[in-house]
Amino acid sequence: MAIRQIREEGDEILKKKSRVIENIDAKLQDLIDDMIETMHKFNGVGLAAVQVGILKRVVVIDLYDDKGPIVLINPEIKKEKGEQEVEEGCLSFPNKFAKIIRPAEVVVEALDRDGNKIKIKAKELLAQAICHEVDHLNGEVFIDKIIPGTLEYVEPETDTKK
């Protein structure tokens, strides 16, 4: 396993659409392991393959609860219900946060990392994370759909104290 480099704001790859995955092979398993490790390293709740420079439709999500890391291959949002106004950030936009309207509930269908069909009904933070990551697969980034005027830049913590 390895930490992969995260593509950040300004990198054109983030605007590209990812391709459907046809083969769930060893190379994909390595990618998934690396994505989970990279997400954990940077304390993210989600990461899409495009964010590590791979245009494949796979995302990982971890809310740090008992559900553990969730892997979604070729995810498709089948239903959306309601709205929630939430605070959001993205590992590709370090230290930037903004408010955004997301569906309150979604139903997503995908394959898990073993190729089994799965269906997840999600609400609150999980619904938000799924929508955010599926957007990445379509070349969409959260910053383009935020509520105007809500963008905040939070100074990163540094090791040196003055």
Ligand code: NI
């Ligand atoms: Ni993101």
